Amino acid sequence: MTLKDKQIIVLASRNKGKIQEISQILKSVLPDIQVKGLDEFPGIGDIPETGTTFEENALIKARTVARLTGLPAIADDSGIAVPALGGDPGVYSARYAGEQATDQENNHKLLEKMKNTSGKNRRAAFVCSMVAVTPDDHILSVRGEWPGLIAESPRGTMGFGYDPIFFDPELGLHAAEMTPEQKNSRSHRGKALKHLAADWPGFAQKIQKTEK
Numbered sequence: 001m002t003l004k005d006k007q008i009i010v011l012a013s014r015n016k017g018k019i020q021e022i023s024q025i026l027k028s029v030l031p032d033i034q035v036k037g038l039d040e041f042p043g044i045g046d047i048p049e050t051g052t053t054f055e056e057n058a059l060i061k062a063r064t065v066a067r068l069t070g071l072p073a074i075a076d077d078s079g080i081a082v083p084a085l086g087g088d089p090g091v092y093s094a095r096y097a098g099e100q101a102t103d104q105e106n107n108h109k110l111l112e113k114m115k116n117t118s119g120k121n122r123r124a125a126f127v128c129s130m131v132a133v134t135p136d137d138h139i140l141s142v143r144g145e146w147p148g149l150i151a152e153s154p155r156g157t158m159g160f161g162y163d164p165i166f167f168d169p170e171l172g173l174h175a176a177e178m179t180p181e182q183k184n185s186r187s188h189r190g191k192a193l194k195h196l197a198a199d200w201p202g203f204a205q206k207i208q209k210t211e212k
Helices: 016-029 054-069 090-095 103-113 180-186 188-211
Strands: 008-011 034-037 073-081 123-133 139-150 166-168
Touching: 008 016, 008 054, 016 034, 016 073, 016 180, 016 188, 054 073, 054 090, 054 123, 054 139, 073 090, 073 188, 090 103, 123 188, 139 188, 180 188
Parallel strands: 008 034, 008 073
Antiparallel strands: 073 123, 123 139, 139 166
8 A cells, every 4th residue: 555545535424424424524524635435436235234233233344445555545334313212313314204214204214203302311322432443454443422402393405314303402503504514513523524634544564564
């Protein structure tokens, strides 16, 4: 892997909303990199997410993409966890209402599950586990959380996923009402990426020592 290659990072996702959000944050903290999504690697098929935790799923995806592309890969597995529901939807957030569920269907199911719940029992947190892996299997793993509440009804048109029903008490806004800058400063993914950027110099040194 050349020094030039190290400036290219593949995001292990085809979700356009997620790619845009991660790219925006990643380039703000690591400006010298070139970010590519899986759409630029059509030979890579769907990667089964067989892990039981966010971190396991992120590692599976990043390791697979790094191996198949020969480039460093970053994957995240993220979702929303509600303590009153035993941590659900958790790793099943994207398919909570079924394998091909839309964001609206997932939101509707969660609101139905919470309809008899009030006050502090509506607490929730967006969780993001993010893992960077090189083709020679150096691993950097970080995590970010964004605490809030499940709102009683959706609001806002920005973002994606559960953003319309996630309420941030500190800002007094639903995630889907926030500008990208507001959301990135608060979000679980933004926090995970900041941790990743902070740890990246040491991670890069380990890679360079191995290559010498």
